[in-house]
Amino acid sequence: MPFVRISLNRGRSPEYIRALADNTHRALVEAFDVPADDRFQVIHQHEPGELIFDRGYFIDGERSDGFVLIHVQAGRVRSEAAKRATYRRLVELLGQSPGIRPEDVMITISTSQPEDWSFGHGMAQMLDKPIPRCSHVE
Amino acid sequence: MPFVRISLNRGRSPEYIRALADNTHRALVEAFDVPADDRFQVIHQHEPGELIFDRGYFIDGERSDGFVLIHVQAGRVRSEAAKRATYRRLVELLGQSPGIRPEDVMITISTSQPEDWSFGHGMAQMLDKPIPRCSHVE
Amino acid sequence: MPFVRISLNRGRSPEYIRALADNTHRALVEAFDVPADDRFQVIHQHEPGELIFDRGYFIDGERSDGFVLIHVQAGRVRSEAAKRATYRRLVELLGQSPGIRPEDVMITISTSQPEDWSFGHGMAQMLDKPIPRCSHVE
Numbered sequence: 001m002p003f004v005r006i007s008l009n010r011g012r013s014p015e016y017i018r019a020l021a022d023n024t025h026r027a028l029v030e031a032f033d034v035p036a037d038d039r040f041q042v043i044h045q046h047e048p049g050e051l052i053f054d055r056g057y058f059i060d061g062e063r064s065d066g067f068v069l070i071h072v073q074a075g076r077v078r079s080e081a082a083k084r085a086t087y088r089r090l091v092e093l094l095g096q097s098p099g100i101r102p103e104d105v106m107i108t109i110s111t112s113q114p115e116d117w118s119f120g121h122g123m124a125q126m127l128d129k130p131i132p133r134c135s136h137v138e
Numbered sequence: 139m140p141f142v143r144i145s146l147n148r149g150r151s152p153e154y155i156r157a158l159a160d161n162t163h164r165a166l167v168e169a170f171d172v173p174a175d176d177r178f179q180v181i182h183q184h185e186p187g188e189l190i191f192d193r194g195y196f197i198d199g200e201r202s203d204g205f206v207l208i209h210v211q212a213g214r215v216r217s218e219a220a221k222r223a224t225y226r227r228l229v230e231l232l233g234q235s236p237g238i239r240p241e242d243v244m245i246t247i248s249t250s251q252p253e254d255w256s257f258g259h260g261m262a263q264m265l266d267k268p269i270p271r272c273s274h275v276e
Numbered sequence: 277m278p279f280v281r282i283s284l285n286r287g288r289s290p291e292y293i294r295a296l297a298d299n300t301h302r303a304l305v306e307a308f309d310v311p312a313d314d315r316f317q318v319i320h321q322h323e324p325g326e327l328i329f330d331r332g333y334f335i336d337g338e339r340s341d342g343f344v345l346i347h348v349q350a351g352r353v354r355s356e357a358a359k360r361a362t363y364r365r366l367v368e369l370l371g372q373s374p375g376i377r378p379e380d381v382m383i384t385i386s387t388s389q390p391e392d393w394s395f396g397h398g399m400a401q402m403l404d405k406p407i408p409r410c411s412h413v414e
Contacts, residue, residue, distance in 0.1 A: 003207065003246055007318050017187055021190050037192040037195045038192065038195050039191065039195065040190070040191050040244065041189075041190040041191070042145050042184065042188065042189055043184070043187070043188040043189075044318065044320070045185075046318065046319070047321075049290050049293055049294065049319070050293075050318065050320075051318055052316070052317040052319070053315065054314065054316070057311070057395065057408065058395040058396070058401045058405065058407075058408055059396040059397060059401070061396075061397075069279065069316060069318065071349075073246065073248065075246075080391045080400075080403070083392065083400065084400050087399065087400060090398065091394075091396075091397060091398035092398065102396060102397045102398060103396045104396065105396060105398070106316065106395055106396060107393070107394040108279055108351075108392055108394075109392040109393075110248060110386060110388045110392065111388070112246065112247060112248045112249070115218045115222075116221065116246055116247040116248065116249075117247075118225035118229075118243070118245040118246075119195065119196040119197055119244055120196070120197040120201065120241045120242065120243060120244060121229060121240045122225045122226040122227075122230065122243070124222050124225060125196045127218070129196065131196075141345065141347070152324075152325050155325055156325065159328050173333070176333050176334070177328065177329065177330045177333065178328070178329050178330070178345060178382065179327075179328040179329070180283050180320070180322065180327055180328075181326040181327075181328070182320070183323075183326070211347075211386065213384075250384065250386045253356045253359050254359065254385040254386065255383070255384050255385075256363035256366075256367075256381070256382065256383040257333065257335055257382055258334070258337075258339065258367075258379045258381060258382060259336070259367060259378045259381075260363045260364040260365075260366065260367035260378060261363065262356075262359065262363060263334045267334065270333065
């Protein structure tokens with residue numbers, strides 16, 4: 001259910017991008033109550049001049065060209081505590097792999113409702129089916 | 139008023155993409171109470187590794203590389219029934235043309251308010267003007 | 277806090293795009309109560325067929341290939357008056373530089389909450405820190 005859009009500067013390896021996407025998802029699974037296989041992500045790689053950000057706004061330290069902007073569209077409301085835990089865990093995991101500085105991780109969440117999602121077949125699965133919980137870890 | 143963002147893997151023909159966009163719009167006109175000429179769409183074609191999705195989450199069958207993710211930003215609230223009808227009609231029409239499998243059509247809706255839209259000239263048309271209804275079919 | 281996504285047809289100079297981004301931000305600072313260094317923008321340049329819009333819907337005159345679609349994700353609610361002032365100021369400034377026709381400026385706003393933003397370091401700055409106000413003009 002979360003639909004995640006990640007924006008960064010072009011120039012990273014496929015492995016870097018995969019690790020970024022993997023650990024973004026892992027943080028959502030661990031802290032945002034997302035099933036392990038509920039994964040839908042889009043990566044936007046930007047040319048010079050297409051990703052514009054202030055280097056210092058609202059943080060200690062400075063953002064670098066390694067800045068990533070992660071937008072999470074959630075399908076149901078989460079608590080403030082869950083959001084805070086997600087921010088912390090995301091920065092932690094992205095620091096481990098692919099090695100992104102804490103200053104360079106920006107996240108924003110927007111929330112819609114269960115009726116706002118169709119996962120395929122023209123159905124509104126979040127209304128009509130129990131949310132699948134799988135035991136395997138990705 | 140709806141602003142529609144469609145993400146898919148790169149590699150389709152211009153005709154395929156046009157049919158995808160046309161029938162996405164047609165489903166909104168038929169089921170989501172959208173005027174025929176209220177059409178604003180953006181297509182994002184993704185390189186390998188940029189469109190990441192689970193193959194089986196919440197559906198019977200499997201998603202393929204032909205997966206499309208359609209995000210609709212609506213300008214006013216619609217009923218659950220209208221949303222359900224839109225999901226069904228969209229899958230039906232995209233199955234007809236350009237021929238997308240029902241498993242491969244994911245849709246998500248987010249909703250803002252009439253005051254959140256300016257269609258040009260710096261005006262807030264949804265507050266100040268009657269919504270235009272045209273009789274011509276696109 | 278606003279996260280701004282700007283879509284336009286590919287083919288403009290870097291200077292044009294920079295002026296578009298600069299004046300979009302300036303309008304938000306002047307009319308939408310945004311601090312001068314609270315700037316996070318992403319540009320999407322589209323190939324032919326990827327940016328689809330009706331030429332006449334809801335406006336006098338006609339949209340041209342110079343059409344730009346600006347999506348503002350705000351982090352807290354603004355008044356209708358502030359939104360209207362933003363629309364007007366944006367069209368005014370973009371008309372001055374880079375010289376965009378009023379018919380070609382479309383804006384849409386969506387709103388999330390202060391708890392929905394992390395600006396770095398895994399923190400929820402809008403909840404825990406006073407919003408920085410800087411005196412320098414960008």
